[in-house]
Amino acid sequence: MQFIKPDIDLDFIGKRRFAFLGSLVLIAASIVSLAVKGGPTYGIDFAGGTLIQVQFAQAIAPQAIKDCLTSMDLQITSVQGFGEKGEHEYLIRAAGASAAIQSVASKVEESLQAAYPENKVEVRRVEMVGPKVGQDLREKALLAMFSAILFIVVYISGRFELKWMLSIIMASCLFVILFVLKNFGVSIPILIVAAVLVTLCLSFYLKLRFATGAIVALVHDVLITVGIFSLMDKEFTLPIIAALLTIIGYSLNDTIIVFDRIRENTRKYHRKSYEVIVNRSINETLSRTLLTSLTTLVVVVALFVLGGGIIHDFAFALIIGVLVGTYSSIYVASPVLLVWEQTGKKQKGESKGRGR
Amino acid sequence: MLEVQTRKAVESRIERTAEDLRAALKTQKIRYTEIDRVNETQISVKLKGQEGKEGFDNLLDEEFAVLRIVPGTTEDEGLSLRLELPEQEVKYVEEMAARQAMETIRNRIDQFGVSEPDIRRQGENRILIQLPGIKDAQRAINLIGKTALLEFKLVDEEHDLQEALKGHVPPGDEILYQVTEDPATGRKKRTPFLIRKRTYLTGEYLTDAKVQIDSMYNEPYVSMDFDKKGARLFERVTEANVKKRLAIVLDDHVYSAPVIQEKIGGGHARITGHFTTEEAHDLAIVLRAGALPAPVQILEERTVGPSLGRDSIDKGLMSMWIGGIVVVLFIGIYYKGAGIIANVALLLNIVLIAAGLAAFQATLTLPGIAGIILTIGMAVDANVIIFERIREEVRLGKTPRAAVDGGYARATMTILDANITTLIAALVLFQFGTGPVKGFAVTLSIGILASLFTAIIVARLIFDYLVLQRRTQRLSI
Numbered sequence: 036m037q038f039i040k041p042d043i044d045l046d047f048i049g050k051r052r053f054a055f056l057g058s059l060v061l062i063a064a065s066i067v068s069l070a071v072k073g074g075p076t077y078g079i080d081f082a083g084g085t086l087i088q089v090q091f092a093q094a095i096a097p098q099a100i101k102d103c104l105t106s107m108d109l110q111i112t113s114v115q116g117f118g119e120k121g122e123h124e125y126l127i128r129a130a131g132a133s134a135a136i137q138s139v140a141s142k143v144e145e146s147l148q149a150a151y152p153e154n155k156v157e158v159r160r161v162e163m164v165g166p167k168v169g170q171d172l173r174e175k176a177l178l179a180m181f182s183a184i185l186f187i188v189v190y191i192s193g194r195f196e197l198k199w200m201l202s203i204i205m206a207s208c209l210f211v212i213l214f215v216l217k218n219f220g221v222s223i224p225i226l227i228v229a230a231v232l233v234t235l236c237l238s239f240y241l242k243l244r245f246a247t248g249a250i251v252a253l254v255h256d257v258l259i260t261v262g263i264f265s266l267m268d269k270e271f272t273l274p275i276i277a278a279l280l281t282i283i284g285y286s287l288n289d290t291i292i293v294f295d296r297i298r299e300n301t302r303k304y305h306r307k308s309y310e311v312i313v314n315r316s317i318n319e320t321l322s323r324t325l326l327t328s329l330t331t332l333v334v335v336v337a338l339f340v341l342g343g344g345i346i347h348d349f350a351f352a353l354i355i356g357v358l359v360g361t362y363s364s365i366y367v368a369s370p371v372l373l374v375w376e377q378t379g380k381k382q383k384g385e386s387k388g389r390g391r
Numbered sequence: 392m393l394e395v396q397t398r399k400a401v402e403s404r405i406e407r408t409a410e411d412l413r414a415a416l417k418t419q420k421i422r423y424t425e426i427d428r429v430n431e432t433q434i435s436v437k438l439k440g441q442e443g444k445e446g447f448d449n450l451l452d453e454e455f456a457v458l459r460i461v462p463g464t465t466e467d468e469g470l471s472l473r474l475e476l477p478e479q480e481v482k483y484v485e486e487m488a489a490r491q492a493m494e495t496i497r498n499r500i501d502q503f504g505v506s507e508p509d510i511r512r513q514g515e516n517r518i519l520i521q522l523p524g525i526k527d528a529q530r531a532i533n534l535i536g537k538t539a540l541l542e543f544k545l546v547d548e549e550h551d552l553q554e555a556l557k558g559h560v561p562p563g564d565e566i567l568y569q570v571t572e573d574p575a576t577g578r579k580k581r582t583p584f585l586i587r588k589r590t591y592l593t594g595e596y597l598t599d600a601k602v603q604i605d606s607m608y609n610e611p612y613v614s615m616d617f618d619k620k621g622a623r624l625f626e627r628v629t630e631a632n633v634k635k636r637l638a639i640v641l642d643d644h645v646y647s648a649p650v651i652q653e654k655i656g657g658g659h660a661r662i663t664g665h666f667t668t669e670e671a672h673d674l675a676i677v678l679r680a681g682a683l684p685a686p687v688q689i690l691e692e693r694t695v696g697p698s699l700g701r702d703s704i705d706k707g708l709m710s711m712w713i714g715g716i717v718v719v720l721f722i723g724i725y726y727k728g729a730g731i732i733a734n735v736a737l738l739l740n741i742v743l744i745a746a747g748l749a750a751f752q753a754t755l756t757l758p759g760i761a762g763i764i765l766t767i768g769m770a771v772d773a774n775v776i777i778f779e780r781i782r783e784e785v786r787l788g789k790t791p792r793a794a795v796d797g798g799y800a801r802a803t804m805t806i807l808d809a810n811i812t813t814l815i816a817a818l819v820l821f822q823f824g825t826g827p828v829k830g831f832a833v834t835l836s837i838g839i840l841a842s843l844f845t846a847i848i849v850a851r852l853i854f855d856y857l858v859l860q861r862r863t864q865r866l867s868i
Contacts, residue, residue: 137529137694165690168392183819190812277831280820281765284813284835288769291809292776299801323772323779326725330718331768337714338764341706346760353764 045321047365048314048373054366058255065262075265078272081173083166084112085129087143092155094123101127103150104143118347124159137161174223176276180283181227184253185210187287188238188246195245195298202246205237244372249290252368256286256359263355274349282356285331289324289364296320297372313369328361392691393496393536395516400488400685401432401481408458408476409434415454421446432481433461434474444470488684489516496520496535496687498680503534517690528694530673538642538686539677541594543628545587546636546648552585563588567638569645584645586638591628593682596621600678602671605663611671612663615678622658630654641674707760715741718771726778732853733774736845740770740838743845747837762831766838769810773846777802792858799851806846814839 069075079086089100097114104111110130118124127143140161148156185206192202213230217223231254238247257279264271296316304312335357339350406428413426421443429435438447451458457480464473476484493512500508500522509521525531550561560566569582599616617625629637629651638648639662646662666674695703719737723730744763781798789797814836821832 137532140694141529160693160695162693163689163691165688168690179820179822182822183816186815186819187812190815194808277762280831281762284765284816285768287816288772288809288813291812292772292805295805295808323775326775327768327772330721330771331764333717333721334711334714334764334767337710337717338707341710341713346703346707346710357768 044315044318046314047317048310048370051366051370051373054362055370058259058363058367061259061262062255065258065265068262068265072265072268075261075271076268077169078270078275079128079162079164079169080273081169081271083130083164083169085109085131085139086160086162087127087129087140087158088117088160089125089127089143089147090157090159091123091125091151095125095151095154097125100125100147103147107139107142107146109139109143172273177223177227178217180280181213181230182210183283184231184234184250188234188243188250191246191249191291191294192243195294196243198241198243201241202243205241205243209234209237239374242375244375245294248294248368248371249287251371252286252290252360252363253283255363255367256282256356259359260352260355264352269348269351272348274346275352278349278352278356281353282360285357286360286363289327289360290368292323293317293320293364293369297369310373313372317365317369324361324364328357331357392513392689393518393520393687394690395489395492395518395683395687396685397485397488397516398431398685401476401484402428403685404484405432405434405476408455412436412455415450416443416447419446419450421450429473432475434458436472436474437467438470441468441470485516491684492687493518495681495683499534499676500531502676502680503531505531518687530669532689532692534673534677536687536689537677537683539594539680539682540642541597541678541682542590542640543592543625544590544638544640545628545632546638547585547587548635550585552583555585556583560585567640567643567645569648582645584638584648586640586645592617592621592624594678595682596624597678600675602668602675603661610663611666611668612661613666613671613675613678614659614661617658617660619658622656625658625660626654626656711760711763715767718767722771722774729778729781729854732850733771733778735853736774736850737767737770739849740841740845741767743841744834744838747841748834762834762838765835766842769813769839770842770846773806773810773842774850776805777846777850795851795854795858799847799854803847806843810839810843 097116101111101114104127109127111127112130113126113128115126115128116124117126140158144156144158189199189202189206193199209230213226216226231250235247235250235254238250260279260282264275269275293316296319297313300312300316300319301309304315332354335350335353338346339354409426409428412434413423416423416426422439423437423443424439425435425437427435436447438444451474455474457476458474459477461473461475464471466472489512493510496518497508497510500510500520505522505525507523509519509523511519513519520535522528522531547561547564550564555561555564555566565586565588566583567586569584571580571582596617597615598618598621601614602611603614604610605612633651633653635651636648637651639646639660641662662674719734722733722737726733744766777798780802781794784794784797785791817832817835817839821829821836
């Protein structure tokens with residue numbers, strides 16, 4: 036059984052301008068959403084605070100819960116419904132983070148039960164995170180991700196273009212500069228964003244084609260996923276970060292599979308133009324790409340539908356990631372490889388013109 | 392997650408050193424106007440008169456060699472200066488404090504009786520504690536977080552308590568409170584005491600603490616035994632202060648202040664205070680395990696109720712099963728015979744991951760599940776790549792054996808490249824990440840290694856067996 040005919044030859048590269056536009060729109064929407072909402076909505080893992088998950092036997096209005104608990108001096112920021120409809124679960128979020136949350140939790144349960152004696156109340160989960168931990172976590176996660184990116188740049192540049200020395204030197208310099216600036220107290224999120232941009236520019240300038248392509252695809256995927264989360268007002272918690280890491284890993288894997296075929300075909304069809312080679316490679320790997328996406332998607336959709344409240348957002352992030360990641364390997368990473376060809380052709384054209 | 396306030400441990404050390412310095416100067420009869428802890432971690436010294444200077448310098452060199460004069464603080468021809476601990480010593484104190492805190496907490500949890508607690512150190516001064524299946528979480532948390540510094544001090548009965556409460560605390564004294572809860576009304580009452588600051592005996596001399604029932608009032612109390620040195624100190628204190636009141640202070644709260652009737656030898660004492668059996672029990676645990684060298688602050692605390700825990704596990708597992716079964720069926724149909732081989736490899740993969748996790752004693756968290764999902768996706772991927780190549784070879788007209796060989800030869804490089812890149816990312820994340828990020832990295836790494844193994848080696852073996860031994864004519868792929 037085969038989905039894709041073996042001699043398929045769709046013109047992906049030709050349509051890349053449309054794709055480029057589409058990606059640009061999505062990324063712009065993401066950035067705008069983030070800017071307007073002042074950054075992603077951080078869950079208590081990153082912002083600190085208290086979270087109490089309660090379950091009622093019958094549905095109840097969140098406002099009623101909030102009213103009932105105002106006397107407790109909890110600094111409640113929001114109460115919202117959670118999970119599946121039939122479960123009647125609610126999340127109570129508070130800004131305070133006291134150490135005695137167990138007694139707080141039992142008091143909450145008592146007050147709610149007393150106010151609604153016929154509606155059985157149960158506290159399912161209590162979480163408290165001090166503010167310091169959250170920031171720490173954020174910073175370490177970002178640093179780890181950027182370090183991973185540097186390593187990936189080196190490996191890809193080495194394996195696919197044999198530019199080991201160049202990439203190692205570049206990566207080392209960036210690494211050192213990053214740490215120096217970090218110790219000077221520059222804000223980490225800004226630092227990482229700047230670092231990624233610098234890495235991209237340097238890779239572009241140094242003609243590290245494959246590495247640039249891979250990194251652009253990664254950034255593209257993460258940005259769009261974060262943007263969609265921001266647009267839909269979903270929270271950023273620790274599991275979501277794990278989902279982002281998974282997406283990075285998945286997109287990377289996908290991208291490299293295509294790159295590998297491109298490298299092989301470059302050797303095989305060295306007479307044909309680069310555009311043709313890249314297009315052919317994408318077509319050849321199409322069967323595999325779609326299949327893998329499908330299987331991974333099946334597992335993740337199962338998680339999404341059946342997994343229950345906590346896993347829900349997490350699975351959602353993964354679904355977006357798998358879809359966008361597959362798309363980016365075809366329409367982002369590969370076209371980037373052709374950018375140097377364009378600039379190269381323009382220069383050749385000019386010099387031919389002048390030479391005449 | 393707890394954070395050990397190691398800074399406070401350093402401050403205590405400085406405080407004790409200051410006391411020792413004071414005692415030493417007194418013995419040598421060197422006069423001073425001031426020896427106090429200032430600026431949190433420095434000792435300010437002001438000598439009176441030049442004659443003591445040489446003796447002081449000698450003393451510093453011989454008995455307090457570890458201290459260092461803070462540069463730029465010497466005034467008055469050397470009569471006034473500041474001392475501090477050098478950076479290395481400070482780090483040593485902090486490290487010791489963190490380590491000892493961990494041991495003490497582990498001790499307490501052991502005695503509390505939790506099955507399979509997970510206590511790990513994170514970074515320089517943080518401790519991550521996981522207690523599965525605990526019923527009274529608040530009690531456990533109180534137990535863990537208590538500094539439990541037991542001190543024996545004297546009540547100052549010469550000065551007026553009321554005057555002190557108004558703000559005129561005599562030098563060398565402090566006001567500490569006794570907090571009692573009226574069992575009938577449940578209301579708390581705070582009784583002030585005027586206590587001499589000097590500590591005569593601390594909890595580090597305890598060898599044992601037990602809960603016993605007072606026969607007269609039928610109330611539980613905690614009886615303590617001191618070691619030889621402690622017993623001697625206790626004897627001396629009680630001997631010198633008969634008819635005065637001895638304050639038993641725990642974490643700066645007065646527990647009781649009985650009148651010393653006579654010299655007490657033998658090193659036994661008891662703490663009474665209208666405890667419930669539970670309170671007495673917990674107090675005994677905490678005294679036995681020892682005081683924390685520095686206070687701990689709770690940074691993060693999560694409790695998952697038993698019903699939610701089970702729910703999550705059930706739902707998570709079920710969705711993975713269903714997803715997994717669909718994948719298996721699909722691969723089987725798409726690749727026919729070879730698909731079955733791929734499924735065998737996939738199952739083996741999952742088993743290996745589970746084994747790897749168990750070997751590393753990693754707890755399965757949500758990030759861990761993310762890692763597993765990614766791995767399953769990539770494992771399927773590896774097989775898909777190989778099979779697609781084999782199909783290509785078959786289309787070119789090669790024999791089954793050649794097709795398998797060719798397919799594997801071409802695909803192996805691709806798979807290795809992709810997986811190694813992801814492995815690099817996972818290793819970097821492991822190195823630089825904390826907590827959950829680390830967990831994800833571990834699951835991912837194990838998964839990648841397992842999938843490399845099953846796809847390249849195991850599946851190949853099965854193919855070879857079928858093609859070589861069974862001599863299949865046509866590949867079912």
